[in-house]
Amino acid sequence: MKNSILFLxxxxxxxxxxxxxPWWIIAPLSIAATYFxxxxxxxxxxxxxxxxxxxxxxxxxxxxxxxISELMGKLFEIDGFIIPFxxxxxxxxxxxxxxxxxxxxxxxxxxxxxx
Amino acid sequence: xxxILGLITLLIGLFFxxxxxxxxxxxxxxxxxxxKLLNPYSGVWQNSEDSSDYEDFNLKCTHVKEEVKIIFxxxxxxxIYAQNLQDAMFAQGYVEAYHxxxxxxxxxxxxxxxxSEILGENLLDYDKKQRRLGLSYAADNAVKGWNKFPEExxxxxxxxxxxxxxxxxxxxxxxxxxxKLLDFEPSEWTNRHCALLLKAMxxxxxxxxxxxxMSNALKLFGEEDFQIIYPDRNPKDIxxxxxxxxxxxxxxxxxxxxxxxxxxIQRPRSPEGVGSNNWAIxxxxxxxxxxxxxxxxxxxxxxxxxxxxxxxxTPNFSAxxxxxxxxxxxxxxxxxxxxxxxxxxxxxxxxxxxxxxANQEKTKYYLDSNLVEAKLKIESYxxxxxxxxxxxVRYTYWGPIVEDESNLAxxxxxxxxxxxxxxxxxxxxxxxxxxxxxxxxxxxxxAPAQNFIYADNKGEIGLRINGNLPIKDYKQGVGISSGDxxxxxxxxxxxxxxxxxxxxxxxxxxxxxxxxxxxxxYPYYYNGNFxxxxxxxxxxxxxxxxxxxxxYFKAMQNSTYSILAEEALGVMLPLLDSLSIAHPHxxxxxxWDRNYTxxxxxxxxxxRWFKHFHEMLWDEVYTDxxxxxxxxxxxxxxxxxxxxxxxxxxxxxxSTPEVENLSYLxxxxxxxMLDPDPAPLSQVKNAQILHLTxxxxxxxxxxxxxxxxYSLNAMQQTFGPSWRMIVALGDxxxxxxxxxxxxxxxxxxxxxxxxxxxxxxxxxxxxxxxPKAKDxxxxxxxxxxxxxx
Numbered sequence: 088m089k090n091s092i093l094f095l096x097x098x099x100x101x102x103x104x105x106x107x108x109p110w111w112i113i114a115p116l117s118i119a120a121t122y123f124x125x126x127x128x129x130x131x132x133x134x135x136x137x138x139x140x141x142x143x144x145x146x147x148x149x150x151x152x153x154x155i156s157e158l159m160g161k162l163f164e165i166d167g168f169i170i171p172f173x174x175x176x177x178x179x180x181x182x183x184x185x186x187x188x189x190x191x192x193x194x195x196x197x198x199x200x201x202x
Numbered sequence: 203x204x205x206i207l208g209l210i211t212l213l214i215g216l217f218f219x220x221x222x223x224x225x226x227x228x229x230x231x232x233x234x235x236x237x238k239l240l241n242p243y244s245g246v247w248q249n250s251e252d253s254s255d256y257e258d259f260n261l262k263c264t265h266v267k268e269e270v271k272i273i274f275x276x277x278x279x280x281x282i283y284a285q286n287l288q289d290a291m292f293a294q295g296y297v298e299a300y301h302x303x304x305x306x307x308x309x310x311x312x313x314x315x316x317x318s319e320i321l322g323e324n325l326l327d328y329d330k331k332q333r334r335l336g337l338s339y340a341a342d343n344a345v346k347g348w349n350k351f352p353e354e355x356x357x358x359x360x361x362x363x364x365x366x367x368x369x370x371x372x373x374x375x376x377x378x379x380x381x382k383l384l385d386f387e388p389s390e391w392t393n394r395h396c397a398l399l400l401k402a403m404x405x406x407x408x409x410x411x412x413x414x415x416m417s418n419a420l421k422l423f424g425e426e427d428f429q430i431i432y433p434d435r436n437p438k439d440i441x442x443x444x445x446x447x448x449x450x451x452x453x454x455x456x457x458x459x460x461x462x463x464x465x466x467i468q469r470p471r472s473p474e475g476v477g478s479n480n481w482a483i484x485x486x487x488x489x490x491x492x493x494x495x496x497x498x499x500x501x502x503x504x505x506x507x508x509x510x511x512x513x514x515x516t517p518n519f520s521a522x523x524x525x526x527x528x529x530x531x532x533x534x535x536x537x538x539x540x541x542x543x544x545x546x547x548x549x550x551x552x553x554x555x556x557x558x559x560a561n562q563e564k565t566k567y568y569l570d571s572n573l574v575e576a577k578l579k580i581e582s583y584x585x586x587x588x589x590x591x592x593x594x595v596r597y598t599y600w601g602p603i604v605e606d607e608s609n610l611a612x613x614x615x616x617x618x619x620x621x622x623x624x625x626x627x628x629x630x631x632x633x634x635x636x637x638x639x640x641x642x643x644x645x646x647x648x649a650p651a652q653n654f655i656y657a658d659n660k661g662e663i664g665l666r667i668n669g670n671l672p673i674k675d676y677k678q679g680v681g682i683s684s685g686d687x688x689x690x691x692x693x694x695x696x697x698x699x700x701x702x703x704x705x706x707x708x709x710x711x712x713x714x715x716x717x718x719x720x721x722x723x724y725p726y727y728y729n730g731n732f733x734x735x736x737x738x739x740x741x742x743x744x745x746x747x748x749x750x751x752x753x754y755f756k757a758m759q760n761s762t763y764s765i766l767a768e769e770a771l772g773v774m775l776p777l778l779d780s781l782s783i784a785h786p787h788x789x790x791x792x793x794w795d796r797n798y799t800x801x802x803x804x805x806x807x808x809x810r811w812f813k814h815f816h817e818m819l820w821d822e823v824y825t826d827x828x829x830x831x832x833x834x835x836x837x838x839x840x841x842x843x844x845x846x847x848x849x850x851x852x853x854x855x856x857s858t859p860e861v862e863n864l865s866y867l868x869x870x871x872x873x874x875m876l877d878p879d880p881a882p883l884s885q886v887k888n889a890q891i892l893h894l895t896x897x898x899x900x901x902x903x904x905x906x907x908x909x910x911x912y913s914l915n916a917m918q919q920t921f922g923p924s925w926r927m928i929v930a931l932g933d934x935x936x937x938x939x940x941x942x943x944x945x946x947x948x949x950x951x952x953x954x955x956x957x958x959x960x961x962x963x964x965x966x967x968x969x970x971x972x973p974k975a976k977d978x979x980x981x982x983x984x985x986x987x988x989x990x991x
Contacts, residue, residue, distance in 0.1 A: 110241035111219045118212075146242035151250045154950045159246065161899035162383075174240035177222060181237070184215035191208030 090134060093124050097138035097182075102146060110178070113139050117182040121189035131190030136183035143175040225385045232322070234383045244375035246382055251951040256983040262990035265292050265363045270987040272297060276980035277967060278945035278953040281513040283975055287629070288360040290514050291530050293987065295364025295391075298510055298527055302947040303369070303388055304380040305506050306527050308894050310395045313337040313402040315583065320386045322586040333581045334595050335409075336602045337401045340616045344397035347619035354623045358393045361530040365391035378948060380895060399528035400624060404616040406501065408650035410731045411552040414610075415833040417681035422830065423822070430843075430852070431823065431835050434680075435722060436734050438842065440741045442653055442667060442714040443702035447723045477733050478545035479759070479914055481713035481740055482657040482665070484706060489751035493657035494930045496755045497534050497543030500916045501924040503891045505901060505955060507943025509925045513972065514632060520973035521632035524925050524941070531628030534927060536937055538971065539635045539659050541929035544652035545714045549671050550730035551615035551649070553678075553692075555600045555685030559609065568686050569599055576603075600685055611685055613692070615649045615670055622646040637662045637705065644668050645698060653714035659931040665712035666703035667719045671696045674727050696726050713740045715914070734838035735765045735912040743914075752938065755928045760964040761914040762798040766841060767808050771796070773844045774815070777868040787875060798915075800884035800908040807875045809910075815871035816840045821855050837912075883908055889919055891942055891958070893949070900949040902942075902958055915964075926966065938966035 097120055104112050117135035120126075126134060152171055160167025222237030239245050256274070268285035270293045275281060280297040284290035299306065311317050315329035315338055332338070348355055369388050381387065420428045482495040501508055512532065513522040523535015534543040560566040566573050577597040585591050596603040600611035623646055630643035637656055644654045644666065651669020656662070672679075672692035683690045702720040704712050717737030719728065742765075743758050744750070775783070775792060782788055787807055794804035817824045820835050843850060844864060855862045862870075880886060884906035893900035909917030916922060922942070930936040940961040946953040960967060972978045 105241070105243040110237055110244060111223060114215060114219055118215075143242050147247050150242060150247040151252060151254075152247055153250075154252075155247050155250050158899055158949055159240070162897065170240070174236075174242070174245070177236055178241060181215060181218050181222065184211055184218060188208050188212035188215055191204050191211060 089124065090126070090130060093120055093126070094134055094138045096120070097135060098142045098145075101139055101142040105146075111181065113178055113182045114185045117185040118189035118192075121186040122193045125193045126186070126190050128187060128190050132183040132187040135186030136179040139182035140175045140179035143178045144171055147171040147174060235385050238385065239382050244373075246379050248375045249379040249382075249948055249950050251946070251948055253952075253982075258984045258986070261367070261985065261987045263292075263367055263987060264990050265360065265367065266987050266989050268989065271975060272985040272987070273975055273978055274982045274984070275972075275978050276982060277511070277957075278982060279511045279513060281515065281972055281975070281978060283515050285517065287516055287518075288356055289987075290516050291357045291360040291629070292364040292367070294512065294514065294525070294530055295361035295366075296368050296985075296987070297364075297512070298525075299365040299368035299391070301945055302506055302510060302527050303372075304378040305894060305947050306365070306391070306395070307388060308380075309402060309527065310398040313341065313398045313405065315581070318583055318585045318588075320384055320586060323588050326583060326585055326588075326591060329583055330581070330593050331604075333593070334602055334604045335405070336595075336597075336612065336614065336617050337398070337405060338581075339579070339597075339602070340401045340404075340614075341394055341397040343617060343619040344400060344624075345394050347621065348393065348397070348623050348625075351623045354626050355393070357530055357629050358396055358625060361396065362391050362393055379950065384895075396528055396530070396625065399526060401616055403526065404650040406650075407546045407652075408549075408551050408615060410548070411550055411554070411679075412833045413552075413554040413679070413682045415831045418830050419823075419832050420681055422827065422832070427822075431820070431839065432833060433839060434677075434729050435718065436732075436836075436838050436842065438738065438838075439718050439732070439734065440738055441702075441718040441720050441724075442665065442737070443704050443720050444707070444709075445702075445704075446721060447725050477716040477736065477911075477916060479713075479715045479736060479740060479916075480543045480545050480653065480655040480665075481711060481744060481755075481758075482541075482655055482663040483744065483750055484663050484710045485661045487710040487744075487748065487750055488930070489749050490930050490932060490936075492659055492931045493541075493661060493663050494750070494752065494755060494928065495536075495541040495543065495655060495657040495663075496759060496926075496928045497545070497655065498759050498923040498926040499534065499543075499545065500922055502920055503922050503924055503942055505891050505893045505943055505949075506947040507924065507941050509941050509943070511939070511941070511945060511969075515973055519633040520971060522937070522969055522971050523927070524939070525628070529628060530625060531630075532632050533628050534925060535632070536929040536931075536935050536971070537632060537634070538935065538973065539931070540637075540640060541657050541931060541935065541937075542631055542634075542640065543655050543927065545655075546716055547651040547653055547667055547669060547671070547719060548716055548731040548733070549651060549719070549728045550679050551651070551670075551672060553613045554610040554682045555598075555613060555690065556682060557598055557600075557603065557609045557611050557685050564596060564603075564606070564609075567598060570687050570689075574599065598685070599688070600691070610682065615672065618649070618670065620648045622648070624648055636660065637664050640664075641666065653716075653719075655712060655714065657929070657931055659933070659935070662706055663712050664703070664705040665714060667701045668698075669701075671701065671726075671728065676727050677729075678727065680729055700726070709745075711744045713737070713744060715740050734836065736914055736916065738765055739763065739914055752928055752930055752936070756938070756964070756966065758914055759923065759926050759928070762908045762910065763914075764796050764798060764805075764910055764912045766837060766912045767794075767796045767805070767812075769841050769845060770812055771808065773841075774811070774868050774872075777865045778872060779865075779869055782869055782872050785876065788872070798883055798908045798910040798913055800906045801882045802908065803880050803882055805883045805908075805910070806880040806886050810880070811871055811875040812837070812840075814874040815867055818855060818867050818871055819843075819852060821857065822852065825857065887917075887919055889917060889922070891955075892920065902955055905958075905962060907962060923961075926961070927969075928966070935971055937969040937971070939969045940966045 121131040156167040156170045159170045226233040266289045271283045273281045282293040315333035317325040478499040480497040509524040521537040523532040558568045581593045583591045598611040600613045627647040634640040648670045654668045656664045715736035716733040798805045889905040889907040891902040909915040925941045927939045942961045944953045944956045
């Protein structure tokens, strides 16, 4: 439950904040999300990864991406169809690493309770 | 431990962000900043464009005095409606930046020597060459000249303000995609940028010389042979302006012969010539009873196109046509009453002089037995990825030393400040109603000299060779001349009323296709880069019928007929021996109609045969002369020689003990044509229109085109007709135009290259002049600009 809320929050914040902040705003967003939610390391990578992947992919398709995919495909000499997925995966990877770092920096729950 | 792992992960994340946010290199290949480029919010996705993006919008700005409306018609051509000229110029600057900002940026960086700022070290040598040619210096001089005309300059100020208004309201996400790929930002536009574009045009059109090669040839072959291999003038030529001149005694062949000089400098052979056609017929020769004018400039084809179509209306005039990006006004176009255009004048306006240095540091030189100090100009380059690089250029009385090792100083018309503002020609041209007004408008133009053609609905046609052309002694500037005396310089500029011109000539037409300006008795010496066949073809076709119409003009512009092939084959085919003449390829050439159509294989065979023949004939030039650069003899010299001389010492191949003759050369070179069986012309030509960055993804390479540099449709691999326009004058003008490109510079726009197919098929768009906004039948969107306090 907590993870789904976090996931949705990341998707919504990414889409809204990116409208006026640089693309790498996903890095502080992800690190903050996993730091404060104290996610487990494994999910703290994959949760931001999938949230940002989805946010970017949706945003790209929302931008009417056909011609751009085709042009970028020609430019990088790969099938244009996969360009939006590559783009979204790049964003996802950045988010994933920052998410993982966030969870590693936050103290595990039991220490917090004991301390 | 956890914290250390966390730190490592954080560093990996930061590293990712850094890599994705900056330009990278894999081997030699630059990789754009992928995060910046591919993110959905400010990346390249924001450059997607379709019909839903075409919505009306309003601007407010302090520069415009009254309301301006810009209506984009269904071909994306902006129709500007302004209440005064300067508001119109503001709007022109705005729309050109709106559609072509990256192009304007890159095409001013090229003459300014600033490409390495954005493209890195690979372009540094190119940049240095441009600065050493003095293009940036020339632009500075031009601006100094313009500043003496504050009233006229207001138009350029307004244009620049329009460009800057667009740039200053641009968010990074809206930058043209090339900025995102190359990772740089648009910079402010100044009047100097307009001057740079004029200088780039001068470089393209009047940046031709073979001084070093010609000097070498003169020394190698001696004067007598030199005159045969490299004659000044083709006797078959029909000059732009006919008519005779009083005999002038200043031209005798025993005057100055350039210094003999063998330079060690090797330069690439001059690129395929640029050229253009224009012609106009009087009402008497016209099916409509009123003059018709045609113009098609041939340039290096690129995407976006060098041309931008535009229509400008104020209460005083309504004009339409094309403009060179960054140049206010309309360069080739028409208004309700007149039509105008240009082709290039090939006079040699670029001469080299040897400098005799007085010291080892090369800071002092001798001039008229005085010791003169060279001006040292320190050029600096902010090279991307490398930092600042400095280069010192020596400026002499003549001009800059382009290559330090050569000790040659360049005298070039492009460096001269303009005594009047050139740009006013294309602004005032739009407003003219008769020929006298048009002559006054073009009088302000200096370089590069053009054949300005004119026609109007009152029945006048005219053509004037217009621009600054130096006065020279006989053969002056053919080769290198000594720079130790001012007496070896140009003797001034040919007075404008002495440049050749025609007004309503008896024959009922005027035409220019880059051929000689005037007949051999013209009292001023000139030489240069003149076209031998297109001019004759235009004359032939204009004389062929008494009455001509628009369709005939269209067929002319698309004609692929070669007079060179006609004349050469007329001599070569009859000389084939009985075995060769029976060969199917020879039979094919006998029947070939001398048209370079896209699917012709005969044209390819002929080109192959003639090229081998030409190079065998001139083995004196083409066999290795151990590193001496020599000019290539012109093809017309070969054609004329074989037509006139059955025997000639040049037919002998020097490397064989036997003495060869013409028939031997013809039959021997024929063998080269037999194998292999060629592909059709369009495949051999492999025509392509490359994006300015040469990225294949943004280019058009799938073209099947005919044409040769010697036919009116002078389509070569990358050079060709860049804009074809035909205007029939009348109560309202009936006009047609086509160009290989599209209005938008955005590779993702439906208007990026939508006009190529029409152009490639030899078809035209109808250009409808709309003096009132309601005359535009279909529009995409409207921009309204209002004055802001």
